[in-house]
Amino acid sequence: xxxxxxxxxxxxxxxxxxxxxxxxxxxxxxxxxxxxxxxxxxxxxxxxxxxxxxxxxxxxxxxxxxxxxxxxxxx
Numbered sequence: 764x765x766x767x768x769x770x771x772x773x774x775x776x777x778x779x780x781x782x783x784x785x786x787x788x789x790x791x792x793x794x795x796x797x798x799x800x801x802x803x804x805x806x807x808x809x810x811x812x813x814x815x816x817x818x819x820x821x822x823x824x825x826x827x828x829x830x831x832x833x834x835x836x837x838x
Contacts, residue, residue: 766815766824766832769803775834776800782831790832794818800837 769775777799780787795801795817802816806826814823 764834764836765830766801766803766834767813767826767829769801769813769834771803771805773803774800774837775803776837777832778835779833780831781833782828784831786828787831793820793822795822795832801834 764775766775766777777795777797779797780790780795782790790796799817804814804816804821806813811826812823813826813829814821816822
């Protein structure tokens with residue numbers, strides 16, 4: 764499943780980043796690496812931006828960019 768498909772309050776684990784764009788490097792810089800737990804906190808009214816808790820920090824990511832992150836539910 765893609766990070767862009769998660770709902771508010773979902774906790775997922777990053778499995779893979781599938782982008783070759785510059786944004787992939789930024790994901791790595793903020794600690795978004797395989798095995799990282801990501802909690803979806805909220806999305807804006809226009810639903811094109813979501814806030815996630817990543818390693819204790821709140822980070823906003825555009826939906827178009829979050830489609831490059833493959834996640835699985837945290838069990």
